[in-house]
Amino acid sequence: MRLFIAEKPEVARAIVAGLGGGKRRKGYYDCGEDQVTWCYGHMLKLLEPEDYDPRYCKWTMDDLPIVHFPWRRKPIDDPERHAQLKTIQGLLAAASSVVHAGDPDEEGQLLVDEVLAYAGNQLPVLRLLVNDYNTKIVRRQLAALRDNREFAGLSAAAEARCVGDRLYSLNMTRGYTLAARSRGHQGIVSVGRVQTPILGLVVRRCRENSAHRPVAYYVVEGLFSFGGTQFSARYCSAQGEPVDSEGRLSSSDHAMHITDEVRGEAAKILDVVRHGKRTAPPLPYNLLKLQIDASRQFDLKPEEVTAITQVLREKYGLVTYNRSECEYLSEEQHNDAPSVLAAIAQTTPWFRAAVTRADPSLRSRAFDSKKVSAHHAIIPTSATVDVAVLTRDEQRIYALIARAYIAQFWPDHCTEVTEVRVAVSDRRFAASAIATTMVGWKTLFGNEGAYATGASNADDAGDDLRTVWEGQVGICDSVTCERMHTLPPALYTMTSLLSDLTSIAKYIRDSQLRRLLVEKDGNNSEYGGFGTPASRDAIINALFDRDYLTKRGQSIIATPEGEALYDALPTAATHPDMTAVWHVQQKAIMAGTYNVETFVRELVGYIADEIATLKQNGLNIHVGASGGQLGLRRPQRGRRQRRRGFGRKTNVRHADKR
Secondary structure, X not given: OEEEEEOOHHHHHXXXXXXXXXXXXXXXXXXXXXXXXXXXXXXEEEOOHHHHOHHHHOOOHHHOOEEEOOOOEEEOOOHHHHHHHHHHHHHHHHOOEEEEEOOOXXXXXXXXXXXHXXXXXXXXXXXOOOOOOOHHHHHHHHOOXXXXXXXXXXXXXXXXXXXXXXXXXXXXXXHHHHHHHOOOOOOOOOXXXXXXXXXXXXXXXXXXXXXXXXXXXXXXXXXXXXXXXEEEEEEOXXXXXXXXXXXXXXXXHHHXXXXXXXXXXXXXXXXXXXXXXXXXXXXXXXXXHHHHHHHHHHOOOHHHHHHHHHHHHHOOOOEOOOOOOOOOEOHHHHHHHHHHHHHHXXXXXXXXXXXXXXXXXXXXXXXXXXXXXXXXXXXXXXXXXXXXXXXXXXXXXXXXXXXXXXXXXXXXXXXXXXXXXXXEOOEEEEEEEEEEEEOHHHHHOHHHHHHHHOOOOOOOOOOOOOOOOOOOEXXXXXEEEEEEEOOOOOOEOHHHHHHHOOOHHHHOOOHHHHHHHHHOOOOOOXXXXXXXXXXXXXXXXXXXXXXXXXXXXXXXXXXXXXXHHHHHOOHHHHOXXXXXXXXXXXXXXXXXXXXXXXXXXXXXXXXXXXXXXXXXXXXXXXXXXXXXXOOOXXXXXXXXXXXXXXXXXXXXXXXXXX
16 A cells, blocks of 8 residues: 655645545545545654753753754644544554655655654655646656655755754753843743844844934926926936935035026937836735735734635635745646636625636736746635625735736736936936836736836826927926935834845845845745745744834834843844855755754854853843843953854753763
């Protein structure tokens, strides 16, 4: 008997369909000579320190750093997972071979591999790679099974990240908490590889905002008449003029001199450039982009969006896998367009007209199998419900997902852009205008069209310049000089913070590390993203729960405790650089030129140095009147040389030497 172990129930159902069907049993499907079972995501977790040694129940600095060699796992405390794990073990005992059907990424590889290791599996294991549940695709992949040993590097890289995150967070959190408590601080000082750099983003933004000092600059704008066309154009500074680093006029006297010089003078159009622009519809959603739009439009929190999509997927079957990082669809999914569009029209009557006008034969850039990663984009399924059974927020989220899908079958949005340069008294002015020639998919988005494409200009922006021509002579009717001030970096909102997490690499100063962090996203839409769809909302929520972040209106700001923690921690902990370094090491692990144990031992060396510094110097802390948490400050290291990287051997206490 061949046993398939899928990552989740919907994958198991897709495999059963690909095998030609089967009978549902308790915890598995019987497909004759094949049986198909499933996990519920991760079924196991790393042991807690006290599982190795009861003394670790009590936090003491003498026990740090805590290291587990070898590390071990135990079942997650969940009755459903417990029962399913026993089912898998029973099926393995009766099987003659195994097919690993985890998601085709690092985490999916580890998820099933760790179950097989926990069960002591000795059977041969093949690998099924499925990232699209279309039956035709599943059948094709079933005919192309590979040896699971080919993917050992993926599993090892995920293992390194999992163990590394645990040891880093465990030791740093205990160490900083104990050091703070020795000075009267109450509560937990939580430190994590992703959590703490996100806190660092907010702290630095708050400080940049408060430290900003407005600087004046001047904008000169003329109103010109050419025949029957009147339009405004902005002054373009020339070389040698007093300007700031952005090329803006910085002298009021010079700006006023320009206005006096050009007012009422003859003007001539130097050149006119016209070009058409086609804008494709925005890609379907991944989870993060969905959270961003839901926050912006409906003020929903990231964890609320995740929970809503979980209901839409699991309870109603209305949407596909909801924690995807990908915004693309397989080319085969294009064949499903008529049935999916029909389901949208039935479930959401307000989209019926839009569906009627959609053209299922159109193939947008979203249909690109090469860009589909472990999962495809979040889209509606062919399932339908009476929309009245959905809550208001469920309707809103389904509508966002549905509208993005409908847009793939509407024409491109087309505009004509006109750019004009004007000369007057040896001065140069410039104007541009955008005129819509075909609204296309933006009809579905209304005034959100510019946001959906990231456009900087609204449609039909500026005066109509399509009637002017090069060499035309006119006059400068009037001119204004407006004093402006530089603005501080805006405080984060939930929308802008989530957006920044898709491109956090831009905050890394080392260009090589920045490139590596961008590289890790592969075909994802992110550009040096941070965290995962399954973790980001929980991490942000934890920062609020732990009182490191709070909200002031719609703005997210750091609390005094959050700022104090930021100041207490080393730079490596509060910036995203560590994630880029880990990415390099995990690539080496996947390639077989580096191994998990070396990665972990070198990380432990770094952690041991941080703990040694805490033991030697402690933390300076001022306890507030409430017995609390203000004023953590990490003291200077004195003569002790700071460890700058991993690699040096360090004596550490091992929780388990077996």
